[in-house]
Each structure stands twice: as C-alpha cells, then as structure tokens.
Amino acid sequence: MSPVLVSVIIPVFDGEDTISDCLRSVTSQTHLPLEIIVVDDGSHDATADIVRRLAAEDGRIDLIVQDNQGVSAARNRGLAAASGEWVMFVDADDAFADPVLVEAVVRAGDGTDLDGGGTGLGGDGAGLDWEGTDLDGEGAGPTGEGADLVGKRVDLVGYGVRRRAGAGAAGLRTSEEPRSVEAMIREAQDTVLDTESIAGMVLDESANAVWDKAYRRSLITNEGCSFPEGIRMGEDLLFNVACLSGADRVRILPIDGYLYRCDNADSATRRYLPDKFADLMYVNDELRKWAATSGAPELVAAAEYIRAKNVLSCMQDLHHHDCDLPRRDRLRTARRYRTRVPAVDASGLGGRRRMLCLAYNAIGVLPMFHLARLTGALR
Structure with a gap:
C-alpha cells in the first residue's frame, strides 16, 4: 500500500515571529508523506521570505501568496491546492508538539492496527480529555462495534489536547508527556454522528475549531465544505457542521500533541471587536x-x-x-x-x-x- 499523503494547511498573516517554529514542528513529523501548504494572506513582514527559505530546505513546503482576504479565504485557497487523502489545519502561531501526531491520526483514521491489519481498536478506551466534548459513552467505545469499522470509511478524526495552566517557551501552552502511537490508538474512541451527538458537539462547542481535527479530503469535496469568507468569528463552526453532516462517525484520539499559543494579544477571542x-x-x-x-x-x-x-x-x-x-x-x-x-x-x-x-x-x-x-x- 502506498504511503498516505496528508495535506497540512497553514494560513498566516504577519507571522514572522512564529511561522518558523510552526513549520519545523510539521516537517519533524514521523509521517513523512506531507504536503505543507502555507497561504500567506498578504503579510507586510518577512513571513514569505522565511517560508521560502524553509521551502528550499524541505521540498514538501509550498508557499501561496495572496492579497489579504482573511483566514477563511486563506484556508479555502489551501483546500483548493490540497491533494492529500487527509487534511489538517495548523494556525501559524501554534505548533505540533508531538512528532507522531500525524502518524497516529492516519493510522487510526484508516483503521490500521499495530501489526498493519484490522482495526486495532479494542477495549473500552481509557477516557477522553478533548476539551468541551460531552462523550458520555454513547457509541464512544470501539468495543463490540469496533470491528465493524474495519470496512467502514472513517471520514473525520478528532484529536485532543490536555492543556496545563502553565505556559511553556514562547508563550506556548504545553501538554502532558506524549503517548506512543500504539497507546493513542488503543485509547481511541468512536462517536456515531447522528443528530443528537452533533447537537452535543454544537452545545459544548467542540465543533468550533478545526485545529483539533483531521478530515478525509473526499469528505470535504463530496459535501462541498468551505469556510465562509468575509467574517472573522465562527467560520470554523459552519465548516465543521457541514463536514459532520456528511460523516458516519468521529474517531477521537487522546493526543497530547498540539501547542496552543496563549499569549497572542491579537487573538479575536481576547479583545473587543466591533464586528x-x-x-x-x-x-x-x-x-x-x-x-x-x-x-x-x-x-x-x-x-x-x-x-x-x-x-x-x-x-x-x-x-x-x-x-x-x-x-x-x-x-x-x-x-x-x-x-x-x-x-x-x-x-x-x-x-x-x-x-x-x-x-x-x-x-x-x-x-x-x-x-x-x-x-x-x-x-
């Protein structure tokens, strides 16, 4: 079986202080077949030059430069250029902390067990710390029904981050000690996506972000999912409900593998915005x-x-x-x-x-x- 290509889309605007760390965290992943699509949304600083320099060192990095149109337009531009089987989004001021994150997502999403066949998803799971997710056991444990997932296409994969109160280097909030890929897959949990479970994700706001999920690209194209342009708040939710409506189930991995920058004063969630x-x-x-x-x-x-x-x-x-x-x-x-x-x-x-x-x-x-x-x- 040929290696699974994963498209990692990184929108960035004036990110010269963080884009290098972000890209090095992605290029350091153990899953090597990556296309890393950086969409520079009209930066005024040295962002594009930094990306070009890193792209010269790693041919998997592709830079797209466009006039400033907002993060939704940048992500849509990245989606149009993506050719991977899986799509993941990273914010330019964040990073992948765990080098096995992409590998774990691909193996779990494609139902690859520890020996290379079957689902590899047994047991009741060991709990979930996906922030805000109300998984109370309904359809969450890949136990008796887990074998049925071998032949089923898993369209959407979510992965969680256990955030600690303390901040790490450069203001990045760090996670606990990373698990092995095997441990992550053993602890994976499934939730069947019906109207009740999707409503629960809307209510607890676990459908509000894209950085904590990986998407099979065919799901995005088949459902015609895109980010609404021209707004700065809530665009991820509309993208996700469109994806969730077309997927059978979400598989959750308890991955401690994403660094979330908590010192960004420009974050839209941290200040008054008239619009x-x-x-x-x-x-x-x-x-x-x-x-x-x-x-x-x-x-x-x-x-x-x-x-x-x-x-x-x-x-x-x-x-x-x-x-x-x-x-x-x-x-x-x-x-x-x-x-x-x-x-x-x-x-x-x-x-x-x-x-x-x-x-x-x-x-x-x-x-x-x-x-x-x-x-x-x-x-």
Whole structure:
C-alpha cells in the first residue's frame, strides 16, 4: 500500500515571529508523506521570505501568496491546492508538539492496527480529555462495534489536547508527556454522528475549531465544505457542521500533541471587536437554517442556546478593557444586541442550558448588561 499523503494547511498573516517554529514542528513529523501548504494572506513582514527559505530546505513546503482576504479565504485557497487523502489545519502561531501526531491520526483514521491489519481498536478506551466534548459513552467505545469499522470509511478524526495552566517557551501552552502511537490508538474512541451527538458537539462547542481535527479530503469535496469568507468569528463552526453532516462517525484520539499559543494579544477571542456581533449573528442565522432544514429538534435547540450565549458573550466584551466606547454607547450597543435577539426558544433544552435561556428571556437589557460584566470578570 502506498504511503498516505496528508495535506497540512497553514494560513498566516504577519507571522514572522512564529511561522518558523510552526513549520519545523510539521516537517519533524514521523509521517513523512506531507504536503505543507502555507497561504500567506498578504503579510507586510518577512513571513514569505522565511517560508521560502524553509521551502528550499524541505521540498514538501509550498508557499501561496495572496492579497489579504482573511483566514477563511486563506484556508479555502489551501483546500483548493490540497491533494492529500487527509487534511489538517495548523494556525501559524501554534505548533505540533508531538512528532507522531500525524502518524497516529492516519493510522487510526484508516483503521490500521499495530501489526498493519484490522482495526486495532479494542477495549473500552481509557477516557477522553478533548476539551468541551460531552462523550458520555454513547457509541464512544470501539468495543463490540469496533470491528465493524474495519470496512467502514472513517471520514473525520478528532484529536485532543490536555492543556496545563502553565505556559511553556514562547508563550506556548504545553501538554502532558506524549503517548506512543500504539497507546493513542488503543485509547481511541468512536462517536456515531447522528443528530443528537452533533447537537452535543454544537452545545459544548467542540465543533468550533478545526485545529483539533483531521478530515478525509473526499469528505470535504463530496459535501462541498468551505469556510465562509468575509467574517472573522465562527467560520470554523459552519465548516465543521457541514463536514459532520456528511460523516458516519468521529474517531477521537487522546493526543497530547498540539501547542496552543496563549499569549497572542491579537487573538479575536481576547479583545473587543466591533464586528463580532454581526459575525456571530450571521453564523448563528446559518446554523439555525441548517438546524431547521434537518428537522431535528435537538439541533434547533442547540442553535437557540448558542444564540443566547453569543449575545451574552458580546455584552461581556463591552466591558473589556480595550473597548473604548463611552458608557452610554455601551448601553446603547447592548440594547441593539438584545433588540436583534429579543428571546430564544428554550424548548428541547434541559438542565443549566434551559435555565440560561429562560433567564435570558426573563431579564431586561440593563440587568443583563450588568450580569455580563460580572460573568465576564470570571472568564
């Protein structure tokens, strides 16, 4: 069997301080058949020169330069150029910590066991620390049903990162001691992707990122998955729900192998962005349309819950230290948010999520504005 080619797509903008470390972490992977597609999204610094120098040392690196169009356009450009069987995304300010990460993803995703045949997925699994994922055992353990995966195509693979509170070198948050590939595969868990499990991933926000997943490229092309361009927030969620809708199951690997940079002050999640509310409402409107089309009440309920959370999140940002709006304008903006989403449908939700939506519907904009300040301080 010929080696499996993996396309690693890295969008970058003004990343001269981090792109070298990122690329060296990818080229150091034990899985050698890689095409590393770096899409320079109109950088003004030396990013392109650094990538060209590293590409001269390693022919697997390919640089694409485009005018600044945003991360979604950069990822779509990378997808158009990709030819690998698997696709993985890396942010230019992050890195692969574990050199066996890609190898583990490919072997588990293709059902390769430790001896080269069969699934190699036995036992009940040893637990999962994929941040935010509510895998409570429903279809998660590749035990009796694990053998059925030998002939089934696994379209989507997720891998987890155990993040510690301390930061490592260069502000990169480090993981625990890496496992062997064999241990990762033994501890793999499967979740059948039905409307209930997908709703759970939307609710706990484990469908919000692409850096912690690997995708079979044929899934992306068959489902016509792409990143919505022109927005800065929430684009990964729409890409993922399109992929999840076309996949049979997700296989989770407890890989301690990704370094996440936690000192990036330019991160869209760490500062007030005037366009954030508009972006999140666009994404949520699309999510609600998708949920309504599915006819699944659990997906509709998930979209409503996320809608309420988005409004609260944007109100929290109005209290962020870099929000320079006068208090009167902050209140006016909060009223605009609430007018856009006067109420959400709490039916179909249970527990604390139902309580949050009922509270959202019950309290006025001024109490919510002050509550956002208190809850934002706890983040």
